[in-house]
Amino acid sequence: MARHSYQQLTKHGTNDANCLLNPLAIAYAMKSIWKNYNTDNAYDELMSSEFQPRQISHRLCQYLHSLNADDIDKRKMAAELAILEMGISFTVYSDEGNIDRAWPFDIIPRIIASTEWRIIEKGLKQRLTALNCFIADIYSEQAFIKDGLMPAEIILSSKNFRKECVGMTPRHNVWANICGTDLVRDKDGIMYVLEDNLRVPSGVSYMLENRVITKRVFPELLQDIDILPIDDYPSRLQDMLTSLAPEHISKPQIVVLTPGIYNSAYFEHAYLAQQMGAQLVEGGDLVVNDDDCVYMRTIEGLEKVDVIYRRIDDDFLDPEVFRKDSSLGVPGLMRAWKAGNVSLSNAPGAGVADDKVVYAYVPEMIRYYLNEEPILPNVQTYLCGNPEHLEYVLAHLPELVVKPANESGGYGMLVGPHASSREIAAFRQIIQENPRNYIAQPTLAISTAPTLCKGQLEPRHIDLRPFILQGANTFVTAGGLTRVALKKGSLVVNSSQGGGSKDTWIINMERS
Amino acid sequence: MLSRSAERLYWLARYLERTENIARLVSVHMNLLMDLPNSVEMSWLQLVRINGAKQEFHEKYKVANEHNVTRFLLVDESYPGSLFSSLIAARENIRTSRDLLPDEAWEQVNEIYLFVKNNIDSVYNRSNRVAFLNEILKGCQRFTGLLSGYMSHNHPYQFIRLGKNIERADMTSRILDLASLLLAESRSNEMRQYESILWLNILKSLNAQLIYRQQVRSSVNGDDVLNFLLLNTSLPRSVGCCLAEIADCIDALPNNDALPDDLAKLKAYVQGIDIRQNTETQLRGILDDLQNKLGQLHDRIANNWFLQVIAD
Numbered sequence: 035m036a037r038h039s040y041q042q043l044t045k046h047g048t049n050d051a052n053c054l055l056n057p058l059a060i061a062y063a064m065k066s067i068w069k070n071y072n073t074d075n076a077y078d079e080l081m082s083s084e085f086q087p088r089q090i091s092h093r094l095c096q097y098l099h100s101l102n103a104d105d106i107d108k109r110k111m112a113a114e115l116a117i118l119e120m121g122i123s124f125t126v127y128s129d130e131g132n133i134d135r136a137w138p139f140d141i142i143p144r145i146i147a148s149t150e151w152r153i154i155e156k157g158l159k160q161r162l163t164a165l166n167c168f169i170a171d172i173y174s175e176q177a178f179i180k181d182g183l184m185p186a187e188i189i190l191s192s193k194n195f196r197k198e199c200v201g202m203t204p205r206h207n208v209w210a211n212i213c214g215t216d217l218v219r220d221k222d223g224i225m226y227v228l229e230d231n232l233r234v235p236s237g238v239s240y241m242l243e244n245r246v247i248t249k250r251v252f253p254e255l256l257q258d259i260d261i262l263p264i265d266d267y268p269s270r271l272q273d274m275l276t277s278l279a280p281e282h283i284s285k286p287q288i289v290v291l292t293p294g295i296y297n298s299a300y301f302e303h304a305y306l307a308q309q310m311g312a313q314l315v316e317g318g319d320l321v322v323n324d325d326d327c328v329y330m331r332t333i334e335g336l337e338k339v340d341v342i343y344r345r346i347d348d349d350f351l352d353p354e355v356f357r358k359d360s361s362l363g364v365p366g367l368m369r370a371w372k373a374g375n376v377s378l379s380n381a382p383g384a385g386v387a388d389d390k391v392v393y394a395y396v397p398e399m400i401r402y403y404l405n406e407e408p409i410l411p412n413v414q415t416y417l418c419g420n421p422e423h424l425e426y427v428l429a430h431l432p433e434l435v436v437k438p439a440n441e442s443g444g445y446g447m448l449v450g451p452h453a454s455s456r457e458i459a460a461f462r463q464i465i466q467e468n469p470r471n472y473i474a475q476p477t478l479a480i481s482t483a484p485t486l487c488k489g490q491l492e493p494r495h496i497d498l499r500p501f502i503l504q505g506a507n508t509f510v511t512a513g514g515l516t517r518v519a520l521k522k523g524s525l526v527v528n529s530s531q532g533g534g535s536k537d538t539w540i541i542n543m544e545r546s
Numbered sequence: 547m548l549s550r551s552a553e554r555l556y557w558l559a560r561y562l563e564r565t566e567n568i569a570r571l572v573s574v575h576m577n578l579l580m581d582l583p584n585s586v587e588m589s590w591l592q593l594v595r596i597n598g599a600k601q602e603f604h605e606k607y608k609v610a611n612e613h614n615v616t617r618f619l620l621v622d623e624s625y626p627g628s629l630f631s632s633l634i635a636a637r638e639n640i641r642t643s644r645d646l647l648p649d650e651a652w653e654q655v656n657e658i659y660l661f662v663k664n665n666i667d668s669v670y671n672r673s674n675r676v677a678f679l680n681e682i683l684k685g686c687q688r689f690t691g692l693l694s695g696y697m698s699h700n701h702p703y704q705f706i707r708l709g710k711n712i713e714r715a716d717m718t719s720r721i722l723d724l725a726s727l728l729l730a731e732s733r734s735n736e737m738r739q740y741e742s743i744l745w746l747n748i749l750k751s752l753n754a755q756l757i758y759r760q761q762v763r764s765s766v767n768g769d770d771v772l773n774f775l776l777l778n779t780s781l782p783r784s785v786g787c788c789l790a791e792i793a794d795c796i797d798a799l800p801n802n803d804a805l806p807d808d809l810a811k812l813k814a815y816v817q818g819i820d821i822r823q824n825t826e827t828q829l830r831g832i833l834d835d836l837q838n839k840l841g842q843l844h845d846r847i848a849n850n851w852f853l854q855v856i857a858d
Binding site (some may be wrong): 118119120121290295300304305307308312313314315316318319330331332333334335 | 647657
């Protein structure tokens with residue numbers, strides 16, 4: 035269709051706007067920074083072949099070609115400087131103590147067409163709605179289990195099932211208000227759901243800051259292309275949290291509860307609190323009084339708190355109920371929550387659905403609670419707790435990815451094709467000791483996108499974490515956080531494991 | 547406003563003011579060195595002494611020369627009173643208070659921090675050091691301007707102002723201390739000859755030269771300068787003006803209890819200082835006393851607003 039637009043790809047082209055370039059000429063023009071580009075191993079988000087941009091990335095590729103290596107270098111440095119000055123950091127826990135690291139960012143954006151995005155968005159809303167029905171059901175009638183759709187022991191053996199929450203009904207009966215769902219695209223070009231993060235998903239501040247940086251680095255480009263804006267997230271979050279306040283309160287006091295300044299996501303907690311104009315509090319700033327209400331300690335004395343966006347795991351939330359040794363939480367918080375005097379978001383116990391075993395049942399939940407077919411497919415999942423599945427998994431370990439059911443951050447997993455025979459043997463042992471705690475999935479050839487590596491563009495594997503808010507209404511971010519495995523060939527995108535991120539553009543294809 | 551946040555903002559302001567003041571102090575010392583003839587003895591150790599850090603200095607360095615003292619005061623991370631340590635502490639306090647401040651405030655402090663971190667080696671060379679200190683002073687000024695133009699003058703703002711003025715009053719008294727020390731201990735009479743150059747530099751270091759000329763309208767001499775820098779209530783860096791600012795902040799804050807009375811006493815004490823009746827040594831005693839009284843005021847503030855954090 036838009037072949038003629040390639041004329042701008044080469045500086046040696048003529049000024050004739052209608053001049054068509056043959057593939058060889060394009061290949062010549064693309065030679066420099068695309069020298070090592072190779073799209074053989076996976077679906078590439080921007081390129082349909084080495085030299086052929088997809089329709090969504092035409093304009094970006096044209097633009098990249100108007101820049102020489104020096105220009106690109108300058109922009110990369112400008113991005114790095116912006117990250118340092120804005121102090122966008124995350125903390126890595128290591129033997130040498132906690133180190134605050136600058137957020138690794140790749141300046142080449144990842145692009146998705148709005149036509150595809152509208153379907154994904156619908157699928158994400160459907161999924162979170164079903165998950166919330168499931169959580170509400172699990173803490174009341176457990177019809178899903180009684181109707182034989184899931185074995186009861188999956189819930190009974192889940193460490194995220196909190197018996198203290200049975201019988202509770204949070205506002206709107208929505209338990210997971212903030213969800214980060216990880217999506218990956220396989221070689222077949224289809225987006226799959228990899229996992230639902232329903233406990234304290236992080237990354238949204240990086241999504242927002244990535245756009246701020248891109249605006250600084252590529253201002254010309256952003257003006258030309260119709261990209262859906264994302265910066266309304268903090269106000270959407272505030273609206274959602276407001277909708278959770280106890281019914282008689284119109285202007286609730288909202289706070290963000292952080293584990294503290296040394297937490298790896300502290301930057302994000304502070305950022306969101308600041309953007310919403312909410313107070314950022316630590317456990318020690320809050321107190322629950324005899325009236326079962328939550329107060330914060332202020333210079334004017336105690337002040338009542340109505341909604342808590344908590345970024346602390348259930349385990350540490352309230353030493354009266356959960357871990358006794360927790361100094362991060364607030365004694366009595368669960369009492370206040372159960373009395374309906376304060377809203378906690380996400381609700382305690384919501385993590386029961388953030389379990390890679392429960393994940394395998396989500397398509398069934400969608401059919402059961404919503405009477406709909408799932409829009410977004412799951413990745414084929416083998417549950418090691420199921421003897422037949424276990425047998426298959428043990429026989430195929432070198433091809434599979436094995437994950438613990440309850441961990442996050444990419445810790446404690448086995449990537450079969452990349453593992454040594456010793457690692458595989460060790461995992462075989464671990465799985466057999468505690469099969470309920472492991473799941474396995476085929477190793478996906480997750481999609482790639484061009485990433486700047488030492489002045490050259492190279493394909494690197496990426497995933498996508500959109501954020502979904504559900505309170506009185508449901509909202510999905512336009513795009514999400516694209517994480518990229520910066521190491522060549524690596525499939526692990528977590529920032530704690532050498533991953534970086536990209537800006538994510540949803541391009542409006544309907545208008546242009 | 548959370549007690550913990552109040553405490554962090556107060557310390558942010560103190561540390562940042564301290565950063566700026568150490569830069570001023572070293573600048574004025576260097577200026578004096580350049581102005582005064584070689585025959586006038588001027589020890590770098592005085593800078594360490596007025597910061598009350600003589601013992602700490604000698605634990606680390608043998609000789610109090612320019613290299614060691616500037617290193618100690620400016621970039622030594624293991625000395626908590628150094629410029630860089632103060633800046634690190636300011637940055638940590640603002641990093642953990644971002645929810646209360648405009649975005650640019652954090653970015654500004656972070657920028658100064660990155661500048662110092664990347665230019666540590668420039669302090670050893672005199673001309674690089676001048677540029678280094680100027681850049682820090684400018685950065686601190688930008689921060690002050692940014693808050694006054696961008697930030698609501700709410701409780702968080704008052705705590706910042708409070709911290710800044712307590713630190714400032716303390717530092718002004720220390721700079722006066724430096725002058726008295728130089729005069730009292732000068733072994734030759736030569737220093738006396740150049741006294742007015744000394745006082746002129748003191749005025750410059752506190753941005754007070756212009757206002758002094760306008761208001762005092764006499765030649766620059768020790769008694770007048772001391773009086774001016776202690777008692778004037780319109781010069782931002784005079785002790786009298788700092789106390790007036792502190793009183794303002796305290797009035798604007800809730801639950802201020804007995805603090806206004808304490809402050810009235812302190813103001814009366816300062817206004818009662820009569821420079822002409824005292825020798826340099828006595829003056830040093832008075833300035834020490836003033837610093838102690840400011841320390842007591844800090845304790846009262848902490849007890850009144852911050853202590854809820856420590857309660858459990």
